[in-house]
Amino acid sequence: MSVVFRLPDLGEGLTESEIVSWKVAEGDAVALNQVIAEVETAKAVVDLPSPYAGVVRRLHASEGETLEVGAPLVEYDVEGESDAPAEPEPVAPASGEEPSAPEEPPPSAPPGGPGLEPDESDAVDRTEEEPAEEEPAEESVAVLVGSVKVAGGRKPKRAARTFAQTPFVREQRQPARAFPPVRRLAKERGIDLAAVVPTGEGGVVTRADLDRAVAAPSARSSHRERVSGLRRQTAKAMTAALAVPHAACFLQVDVTETLRLARDLAAEGSPSPTLLSLASRAVILAAARTPGVNATFHADAEEIEFHDRINLGIAVATERGLVVASVDDADRLDATQLAGAIAARAAEARDGSIGVAALTSSTLTISNVGVFGVDGGIPLLTPGQSAIVALGAVRRLPWEHEGAVALRDVMTITVSFDHRVIDGREASAFVRDIGRVLERPGLALARG
Structure with a gap:
């Protein structure tokens, strides 16, 4: 079946x-x-x-x-019965009825109408016309269940196609007019004089016309590609994100001490935390003080859902496009464990082995745009989330430090947020808390 x-x-x-x-x-x-x-x-x-x-x-x-x-x-x-037959079955006749035989098509009526003889002049006229088409027989047409009989009707006669013949006319190219020095220069530059717009008196091509032809950008062909797969999903998600009232705030942070901590821990052996995992810990600690950044706004119910755990989404660039891979229960991991979990999720996203659950469970996202060499940006929110943090590249800059100017490692942090859930004061407090931990990572040990 x-x-x-x-x-x-x-x-x-x-x-x-x-x-x-x-x-x-x-x-x-x-x-x-x-x-x-x-x-x-x-x-x-x-x-x-x-x-x-x-x-x-x-x-x-x-x-x-x-x-x-x-x-x-x-x-x-397959063997056995099928729950849904692939092809519709014809409707069986009612009990006691015989199946109806196909009806013969009715004979064509004479031109003069039933019971009337056509006159001779009409018969002479019709001999020069095409013979009348016979009425088609009734046919059975399959419907959703069974079939029904549909009476045939006279089909409209299709008009014969005609194609107008267009004579071919060869384009007549007028010889370009130019003085010998200009012709020699055009030959040296590989320029077709006939393709140059002349501005000289009497339609003569000048040296200035050649200079403009060289400086003009050449026409380039374009092509289109079908939007599908990951790119199509990303387009839908970003379009949905634009429906959210976005706002953003920025903060430049001296991360010299955090980088020194990462180097010291790496010297002790592997595994060790990375700058991204240490920054993730700072985001998690700051989110505990501003719960609205780990929440979802439900517009249909006009409710805000505050999540009890932090599933940290990490934006990962793959060959197929950008994905957000979630490290679930990230608030229960230390910086070293976070480094391992982030690396594992990123590898799964790049080789395509990541599961659907890991791509849909994040509640707060970090985008490390600094790996692309930019100082920052305004990221769009992941649908269903109220905040996203962008980490810029670390720059060695002159910075005020302990009352003097010194070269320090500086990073820009950007927070985009859903203004329906948190306001500018809360978002500013959130980004300041992140910066405070990264500037003085020892505070995380003393205060949490």
């Missing part, structure tokens, strides 16, 4: 998925739980196992195509 496997929901409320690649073809025999396709959804590529054992009868999508959850995906030929 035939059975249709429909695209399942591969995550928490996901509505669509893209077929990355098929692992089977039509006519292949597959076993239960055999991987039949790679499917990308919510920024993750996952293997899709077969829920049936049988023969692949039809693949309902091609590679690169996006399907809605619940859409037909694969049709199988």
